[in-house]
Amino acid sequence: xxxxxxxxxxxxxxxxxxxxxxxxxxxxxxxxxxxxxxxxxxxxxxxxxxxxxxxxxxxxxxxxxxxxxxxxxxxxxxxxxxxxxxxxxxxxxxxxxxxxxxxxxxxxxxxxxxxxxxxxxxxxxxxxxxxxxxxxxxxxxxxxxxxxxxxxxxxxxxxxxxxxxxxxxxxxxxxxxxxxxxxxxxxxxxxxxxxxxxxxxxxxxxxxxxxxxxxxxxxxxxxxxxxxxxxxxxxxxxxxxxxxxxxxxxxxxxxxxxxxxxxxxxxxxxxxxxxxxxxxxxxxxxxxxxxxxxxxxxxxxxxxxxxxxxxxxxxxxxxxxxxxxxxxxxxxxxxxxxxxxxxxxxxxxxxxxxxxxxxxxxxxxxx
Amino acid sequence: xxxxxxxxxxxxxxxxxxxxxxxxxxxxxxxxxxxxxxxxxxxxxxxxxxxxxxxxxxxxxxxxxxxxxxxxxxxxxxxxxxxxxxxxxxxxxxxxxxxxxxxxxxxxxxxxxxxxxxxxxxxxxxxxxxxxxxxxxxxxxxxxxxxxxxxxxxxxxxxxxxxxxxxxxxxxxxxxxxxxxxxxxxxxxxxxxxxxxxxxxxxxxxxxxxxxxxxxxxxxxxxxxxxxxxxxxxxxxxxxxxxxxxxxxxxxxxxxxxxxxxxxxxxxxxxxxxxxxxxxxxxxxxxx
Numbered sequence: 167x168x169x170x171x172x173x174x175x176x177x178x179x180x181x182x183x184x185x186x187x188x189x190x191x192x193x194x195x196x197x198x199x200x201x202x203x204x205x206x207x208x209x210x211x212x213x214x215x216x217x218x219x220x221x222x223x224x225x226x227x228x229x230x231x232x233x234x235x236x237x238x239x240x241x242x243x244x245x246x247x248x249x250x251x252x253x254x255x256x257x258x259x260x261x262x263x264x265x266x267x268x269x270x271x272x273x274x275x276x277x278x279x280x281x282x283x284x285x286x287x288x289x290x291x292x293x294x295x296x297x298x299x300x301x302x303x304x305x306x307x308x309x310x311x312x313x314x315x316x317x318x319x320x321x322x323x324x325x326x327x328x329x330x331x332x333x334x335x336x337x338x339x340x341x342x343x344x345x346x347x348x349x350x351x352x353x354x355x356x357x358x359x360x361x362x363x364x365x366x367x368x369x370x371x372x373x374x375x376x377x378x379x380x381x382x383x384x385x386x387x388x389x390x391x392x393x394x395x396x397x398x399x400x401x402x403x404x405x406x407x408x409x410x411x412x413x414x415x416x417x418x419x420x421x422x423x424x425x426x427x428x429x430x431x432x433x434x435x436x437x438x439x440x441x442x443x444x445x446x447x448x449x450x451x452x453x454x455x456x457x458x459x460x461x462x463x464x465x466x467x468x469x470x471x472x473x474x475x476x477x478x479x480x481x482x483x484x485x486x487x488x489x490x491x492x493x494x495x496x497x498x499x500x501x502x503x504x505x506x507x508x509x510x511x512x513x514x515x516x517x518x519x520x521x522x523x524x525x526x527x528x529x530x531x532x533x
Numbered sequence: 534x535x536x537x538x539x540x541x542x543x544x545x546x547x548x549x550x551x552x553x554x555x556x557x558x559x560x561x562x563x564x565x566x567x568x569x570x571x572x573x574x575x576x577x578x579x580x581x582x583x584x585x586x587x588x589x590x591x592x593x594x595x596x597x598x599x600x601x602x603x604x605x606x607x608x609x610x611x612x613x614x615x616x617x618x619x620x621x622x623x624x625x626x627x628x629x630x631x632x633x634x635x636x637x638x639x640x641x642x643x644x645x646x647x648x649x650x651x652x653x654x655x656x657x658x659x660x661x662x663x664x665x666x667x668x669x670x671x672x673x674x675x676x677x678x679x680x681x682x683x684x685x686x687x688x689x690x691x692x693x694x695x696x697x698x699x700x701x702x703x704x705x706x707x708x709x710x711x712x713x714x715x716x717x718x719x720x721x722x723x724x725x726x727x728x729x730x731x732x733x734x735x736x737x738x739x740x741x742x743x744x745x746x747x748x749x750x751x752x753x754x755x756x757x758x759x760x761x762x763x764x765x766x767x768x769x770x771x772x773x774x775x776x777x778x779x780x781x782x783x784x785x786x787x788x789x790x791x792x793x794x795x796x797x798x799x800x801x802x803x804x805x806x807x808x809x810x811x812x813x814x815x816x817x818x819x820x821x
Contacts, residue, residue, distance in 0.1 A: 218719050239725040251716040255738040264734075265724035312724070 168229025168242075168319040168352055169194045170215060175224035177210050177376075184210040186376040187224070192320075192369075195350045199367030201357055202399070207376035208356045212322050215354060216245050229319055239268075244313035245322040248329060250305045252297040252312075258284070259293040262311045269316075276315075283311040286345075303334045310342070314349065323355040327362065339365060360400050364388070372396045389520075394448065394529040397522060403453050403486060403497045405522070410449040412442045412523075420468065421449045421523065425492025429468030431518050434533050439523065442532060450522035453486070456498035458506075459513040470515045475508050489514065559800075566793035570786075580794035590795070593773040599687055600694070600758050600774065605751045607695045609744060612702025616710045617736070619703070629707065633700030640697070644764030647693045651678035651765075682771040690772055693761050698754075702747050709743035710736070742813065749810045756803050775799050 170192040177185040185207040192198040200208040213219040215226060217238035226233050233241050244265075252261050259280055266276045284290040287307040297305055306326060313321055326342075327335045343366055346353055357363055363370045364384040371381040372395070380392040391397035391405075398404045410423035419430040419439065428449070430439070459470060473489035473496055480486075485502040488495060489512065498514055506512065523533040569576050584590050615632060619625045635643060652662030653675055660666045665675040678689040713736065721735045737744075759776035766772040768781070775795060783792035 216719075216723060218722070238719070238723045239727065241723075243723060245720065245723045247716045247720060249714065249716060251714060251720040253717065253721070253735060253738075255741070264721070264726075268725040268730060312720075316724070 169196075169227075170198075170320055170352060170354060171225075171227040172211070172215070173225040173227070175211070175214065175226060176222045177207070177214060177219060178222045184376050185214070188376070188378055190371055190378065190381065192352055192354055195352055197346050197353045197355065197366055197368045199355045199357060199363040199370045200373055201360060201363035201367075201370055202373035204358060206373040208358075208373050209324055210376075211373075212245075212324055212354060212356045215320070216243060216322050217241050242319045243322055244316050244318040244320075245324065246306075246309045246313050246326045248325040250297070250309040250329075252305060252308055254297050257294050257296055258289060258300070258308050258311075261297065261308055262315050265312065265316045279315045279317075280311075283315045286314070286348075287311050287341075302330050303338060306330060306338060310345070314345070314351075319352065321351050321353040323353065323357075325357055326355075328357070328359070342366065360402065364400070372399060374399075390531070391522065392531055394450070394524050394531075397450055397524070397531070401452055401454075403499070405450045405452045406456075406496050407524075408449045408451075408491075408494055408496070409526070410447055412439075412445060412447050414443050419443065421447065421521075423449060423492070424494065425473075426471030427468070428471070428516060428518060428521070430521070430523075430533075434519075434521070439532055442523075442525075446526050447532065448524040448526050448529075450524060451516050452520065453497040453499040455517040455520045456496070456500070457515045457517070458498075458500060458504060459515055461501055461504070462515045469518050470513050473512055473514050475506055475510045475512060478506055478508060487512075562793045562796050565789055566797050568790045568793075570788040570790055572789050576790060580790045581798070583791055584794045584798055589768075589773055590775075590778060592771050593768075593775045593778045595683075596687055596772060596774050597756060597758070600691055600755045601752055603688065603691045604694050604698075604755045604758075605748060607691075608698050608702045608751050609706075609748050611695065611699045612706045612747065613740070613744065615699070615703040616707035617732070619707065620710060629700075629703060632703050635697045636700045638697070640760030641764055643693055643697050644761055647689075647696070648679075648765055651689055653677045653680065679766050679772075680770050686766065686770050686772050690761055690765060693765070694755070694758065697761075698751065702751070705747055706740065706743060709740050713739050742817065746810065746813060749806045749813075752806045753803050753810070756799065756806075775802075 170190075172188050172190040175185060175188045175190075176183065188207075188211060190198070190211075200211060202208050210219060214221050215228070217233065217236060221234050228241055228243065253264065256264065262280045262283060263276050266279065271279075280293070281290065284293055287310060289304055289307050289311065292300060292304060292308075297308065300308065306329075309326070323342075327338050330338060339362055346366075355362070355366055367384055369382060370384050370387055372379045372387060374395050380387055380396045387396060387400055391400065394407065398407070408423050408426070410421040410426075413420050413422050413427075418432075419435055421428050421430060471491060473491040475487055476490050476495075477488040478485060479488075480502055483502065485500045485504060485506070487498045487500055487506060489498060490496075491514070496514065500506070521533065522531060524531055565572055566580055567575060567577060615628075619628055622628070638646075649661070650663050651665075652660070653665055654660055654662075656675060660669050660675055662678075664678060669675055676685065679686045717739075718731055718735060721731045726734065757776050758774050759780065762768060762772055762774050762777050763780065768774070768777050776799065779792050779795040779799065782788045782795060
C-alpha cells in the first residue's frame with residue numbers, strides 16, 4: 167500500500183493542455199475519486215499515474231518514489247478499464263493469473279490467490295469460462311479480480327461501471343465500496359457520474375478543463391462548493407443560479423433579483439460579502455432547498471418568492487417542478503404528495519441558511 | 534411443395550455457369566489425365582507415375598515445397614512485423630502504400646524489373662544489374678542470381694514473389710492489428726508484461742485467425758506459382774515449378790494426358806488448404 171502524490175503535473179497533447187499544473191494527494195488506503203465532464207482531463211490524469219501517458223511537466227510519486235520514468239509494469243499498480251480489457255483468448259482463471267505468471271509467482275500461490283479472489287467476487291464457478299461467455303457484470307468482476315490478485319500498491323479505476331446497466335451499476339458500486347473496506351488499498355477512481363463520486367470517494371476531486379476545481383470530502387463539496395462549476399456539477403437536478411444584486415437596507419443584506427428579494431442570514435455575512443453591496447452577484451439555491459409556502463410551518467420572512475409552474479415531474483419519492491420566476495427557470499424538488507398543476511402560481515420558500523452566493527465574473531463562491 | 538420447385542429456378546443460372554465453367558472442366562481434366570498425349574488411348578495411371586517420378590517433376594515438387602515454406606514464411610512474417618511496427622510511426626500510410634505498390638504491377642512487369650535487378654555479366658564486363666553492381670562495388674565477385682543452383686536462383690525468384698505479396702499481407706494483418714483494443718495491450722503492460730511478452734502472449738493469439746487465413750491464402754496462391762518463374766527463368770537451372778511444368782507439357786509438348794495429370798495433382802494439393810480456409814470462414818460467420 168502507498169500514497170499517491172501529483173506535484174504540478176501538466177500534460178499537453180500538442181497545443182492542447184489536457185491537465186494543467188495539477189496537485190493531488192491520495193493518502194495511504196484512501197479512496198479518491200476524480201470526477202468531471204468528458205474532456206476534463208480525469209482519465210488522462212489516471213493514465214499518467216498508470217504510466218500509460220508520459221508526464222509533460224511535474225512529478226508523480228507512488229509510495230514516495232518518483233515514477234515519472236518508471237514503466238507501467240514496474241509501478242506496482244493495477245488498473246480496471248471501462249471496457250474491461252480482458253484477454254479474449256484466455257479463460258477467467260488465466261485472465262486473473264496472467265500478471266502473477268509474468269511475475270513468476272509460484273504455481274501454488276497463483277492458484278490460491280486466484281481462487282480466493284474468485285470466491286470473493288462470486289465468480290468461482292466461472293474460472294473455466296472465456297470472457298465472451300460472461301455477462302457484463304461478470305466480466306467486470308473478472309477485471310476487478312485481475313487487479314486484486316496482484317495485491318498492488320494502488321488500484322486505478324477508469325469508469326469501471328459505465329458499461330453496465332443501471333441496476334447492476336448500483337450493485338457493483340456497493341460491491342466496490344465493500345471491497346475497498348476489506349482490502350484498504352489506495353484507490354483512484356475516475357468517473358463522470360456524480361453519484362459514484364459521492365458514494366465511493368473519501369475525497370472527491372472535481373475537474374474541469376484540466377484543472378482541479380475542488381478537492382475535498384463529498385459532503386463538503388456538496389455543502390460548500392468552491393465555485394459555480396462545482397455547484398452546478400454536483401447535485402441533481404443542478405443548483406439554480408439567479409442573477410441578482412446585493413443591497414443593504416436597515417443594516418441588513420438582501421439579494422435582490424428580478425422577482426425576489428431575499429434576506430441573507432446574519433451569520434452568513436462576512437466582510438467579503440459586505441464588499442459586494444451594490445454589485446452584481448449570482449444567487450444559488452439547490453432544488454432540494456426550496457419548499458412551497460404550504461409546507462413551511464414557521465414564518466419565513468424575506469425567504470419566499472413567487473413562481474408559475476411550467477412542468478412537473480413526479481418521480482414517486484419526489485416531485486421535480488420547473489417554475490418560471492420572473493423569466494428565470496427555477497427547479498424545485500418538492501413533496502410528491504403536493505397537488506401542483508402546470509400553470510399554477512406557487513410561492514417558493516428558500517432555506518436561506520443553505521443559500522450560495524457567487525461572484526459573476528470569477529464564478530468563485532462568496533458564501 | 535411449390536417453394537422447393539421455385540428455388541431451383543432461381544438457382545438455375547448459377548448452377549448452369551458453375552457446371553459449364555467449373556464442374557465439367559474439372560471432370561474432363563480428370564478423365565483426360567488417364568489418357569495418352571492425344572487423348573485417344575487409355576493409359577491408366579501411366580501419366581501419374583510419370584508425374585511423380587520424372588526428374589523434372591521431382592525438381593518441381595522440391596521447388597514448390599521451397600516456395601511454400603519460404604514464400605509463406607517471409608510474406609506472413611514480414612507482413613506481421615511491418616503491420617506492428619508501422620502502427621507506431623507517423624508516416625504509416627506512406628510506407629504502407631509503398632509496400633503495397635508492387636501488388637498493382639503485373640507479374641510479367643515484376644519479372645522484367647527483377648530480371649534487370651538480377652542481371653549478371655562475367656567478371657570482366659560492367660555489371661548492369663543493380664544487385665551485382667552493389668556486390669562488385671563492395672569488392673565482391675558478381676553472383677549469377679538466376680543461375681546458381683539450387684538455392685540462390687530459387688530463393689532469388691521467391692524474393693520477387695515476396696516483394697509482390699508482402700504488401701497484401703501487411704495490409705490485411707494491419708487491419709486486424711488495428712482492431713485490437715488498445716486497452717487490452719495496456720492492461721497487459723500494467724499486468725507486468727514487457728513489449729515482447731505483450732506481442733507473443735496477447736497480440737499473436739489475438740491475430741491467430743487472421744494469420745491463419747493469410748497463411749492458407751498464401752499457400753494456396755504459392756502452390757500455383759507460375760508467372761514469375763515462367764518470365765524469369767522458365768524453369769531453367771533447376772527452378773522448375775509444378776504449374777510451369779504443366780504449362781510446358783500442355784502447350785510445348787502437346788502432352789494433354791500428362792498435363793492433365795499434373796493439373797489434378799496440383800488440385801489435390803490445394804484442396805486441403807482451401808477447405809481449411811472455407812471452414813474457418815464459416816466458423817467466423819457462425820460467430821457473428
